[in-house]
Each structure stands twice: as structure tokens, then as C-alpha cells.
Amino acid sequence: MTRAFLTLVALLMLLTGVVVGHYWLYDRATPLKRLGQIAALTQIVSPALSVTHAEPRVLLYEAASNPAYPQLQPINRMDFVYEQ
């Protein structure tokens, strides 16, 4: 059973190694560079939130509105919880 245990440990170490390898070797520069370039061009840094037309797409710049309840804030805003 000791051998089985050691095999399990080796397997877990291998999995951790794969994760660590991917983490260190991942090319972070290209996506950050591209995102920086589009932000520099458009001056828009808000994430592309896939929201309905009534919800704000560009955070802080657009007012939210709900046709049914005009005063109801979308739940992800939570302005009533966090101080602006």
C-alpha cells in the first residue's frame, strides 16, 4: 500500500508541476499589450459586460434603467451596499 500511496503523491506532484509550468510559461504580455492598445485607442476600459440594453455596459458612465421598475437597480451594481 506504501507504493500506491507514493504513486498518488507522484501523480499529485505531476499535476501541480503542470499547473506551475503553465503559470510560469503563459504569455501574459500579448493579451495585456492588446488590451492596452485598444484602451489607448478608444479610451474605454470597461469590461465587455454582456448585459441587456437596460443595464449599463460602460461602468459609471451609463445610467441603468429598467422599463418595468425604473428605480430598481440591477443587482450587480449594489450601490446600496457599497459606498460610491
Next chain:
Amino acid sequence: MSNNAFFHLLTLLLFKQRSKHIGAVLISVIIIFLLSAVLFLSSSIQHTLYEILKKQGDFTVTRIQAGKPANTPTDWINKILEIEGVTDVAPRVYGRYFFAPRENSFLVVGIDFFDPQNTQNLQRLIEGIDLKRFLLGDNMIVGEGVKKFLQSHYFTKDFTFKMPSGDFKKVDIYQTLPKESNLIANDMIVMPIHLAREIFGLDENEVTDITFNVPNKAEWDNIVTKLHLLFYDVRVIEKREIKKAYRNLYNYKGGLFLILYLITLVTFMLILYQRYAMVYSTERKEIGILRAVGWSIKDVLKLKLYENLVIVTVSFVLGVVLAYFYVFILGAPLLKNIFLGGANLANDVAFVPVIEFGILSSIFLFYTVPFLAAVLIPAWKIAVTPPKEAML
């Protein structure tokens, strides 16, 4: 007992009674996987957004009418330029175009390509773009999500915008924005500023808002006061407010999962405690036998500690590794919709791996301590009772 014999017994217990442990491992893996996946996703988006935020102007100024953002006059640009310490004043024209038949919307951004800085930025973003050809006709560059959406609706070469006047404007799809920019540009349409103005019905002397920088941070509060003295119908948004908004948005969503995690964790620990504390449980008999053959309380607790430490460690490693693969290799299908939404265009984002080791170690600690307590406390209670009573 020698260490080798102890280790042998420990592995024997772990593998011979694997059906007993497999349930605990499975539940632990699911709980750790879900929490780690949410935290990985939240950290990755926040980290990336903070990096990009450096590119945005320090201040954004927009005109307010009846409490709502209104179009800002272009003559504000010159007035802002006159303020001491202000640099890089740039107008922005953008807005959402609603595609009524499918209830989807695109973010249309107008760029002033007569500004050499903007043409340089576009050439850096799309290498080899023929700017002359692009500016010659009515052309636009679309984000990946927009392109897929338009193609699926048979707009393969161009798209016809309906303008506020009721007229139609056909604009050719010139190129697609790089896939790496999907996090902010998935639903974006970039076009020359005059075209965007036409589509939104803006006058020549109107923009959506104005951005600018103030390199000296000590001047920031002073600049806000000056702007409020200069314009009475103005709303000033600072970069630090945007940063705070992002932090709140993603902390709130991550926090929701943390609450769910705590509820699940407490429930699971109660189940574990109950399993060990049961009067006729196999654990009770097992500890009774060990005590009967001469094991001390310390030895029994040591065995239980190591046995469960192995279970927790295996579960933690498996949970975290699975979460990493799910978020950073598979792109977090389903879960990403909680953070990026799923009501408009589908967004295929590759998340930049960000691991906050402090959070990971906290998860390990907050999982291990209650887990071990839920097992060791009843085990100790059994171990201190006489073996004869324990095995009854």
C-alpha cells in the same frame, strides 16, 4: 511503534478503507474547486482591468442634463485645456447601438483618425492595416463577438445602421479586432468619429464626454473644484472611482460565493462530526480496537491526524488544479457568465492566469482546521473512553 510500521498502517487504512474516504474527498474537491474557480476568475479579471486602467485618462467630464448624462459641447475642450496642469485632453464619442430584432446591442466607438496619436494606436493594434483604404469609405472594425453575431445574421460584408433620422447607413466590415482584446472589445465597433456622430445623430460640436490627465496627483482635488467652478452642469469621474467600482463589483460577486462556501463548509463539517460521533460507527470500533491492543491516546490521535491530513491535502491539490484547468485552459464556461454576463453577445475570453497565493493558503487553512477539528474532537472523545465501552 516504529515510523515505518506507522506509515504502513496509515497507507493501509487509507487504501483499504477507500470507499469510506472517497465520499469525503469528492465533496471536498467540489467545494474547493468551486471556491478556487470563482477566486481565480475574479482575481484574473480584476488584475487585468487594473493593468488596463493605467491607459485611461485620469478624469472624464460629461455634461449632465436632468440628472442624466447628455452630449458634451466640444468648446469645453478648449476651456479644460486652459486649466493649469491638464494634459492629453481627448474627446470621446461612443454609445450603444440597439439591434432591435434580436434585442442585442453593440458599443459603437468613434475615433478621430486625424489625430496622429490615434492612427498610431490603431496601427499598433492591427499590424499592417491599410489606413488610407480604411478611411476612404464607410468602414468599421468590429470585435470578435460582433463579427460572430453579424455573420450568424447574414451580415458578412457590411451592416446597415438605422439612424435617429430614420435613414439607413450601410457601413462595411473592414477588419476584426484581435481576439486577445475580447475582455473589453468583444461587443465593440470602432469607426471614424464622423460616422459615429452620424449614426447617433450627434452634431459636429458635440461629443459623448471628454477625458484628460493631470500628471500631478496632488492637484487632483484642486482640478475637480476648478471644473465645478467652470461648468455648472458637469459630472466629473475620477480614475480612482472607476477602480473602486471594479473592486466592488467583483468583490461582491466573489463574496456571494464565499458566503455559499461558508454555508457548505459548515454543513459538511457537521456531517463529518456526526459520522465520527455516532454511537455505533465503525470509527468508534476501530479506535476501541487500537486502544485495546495498547495504543496510547496520543498515538490514536496522531494516526487520525495524519489520515485526515492526507485526505485534506489530496482534496485541496485536486480541487485547485481542476479549478486552474477549468478557468485558465477551458475559459470557465458557464461560470464566466456570472462575472461578464450572458444577456447580450457571447464572449470568448482567454483569462490571464493570476493566482493570489495568500488567498489559496487562506482557503487551505480555513478548510483544514474545521475538517481536522470535526474529525479529531470526536476521535479524542472515543479514545479517552475505556476500549470496552467504545467497542460496544
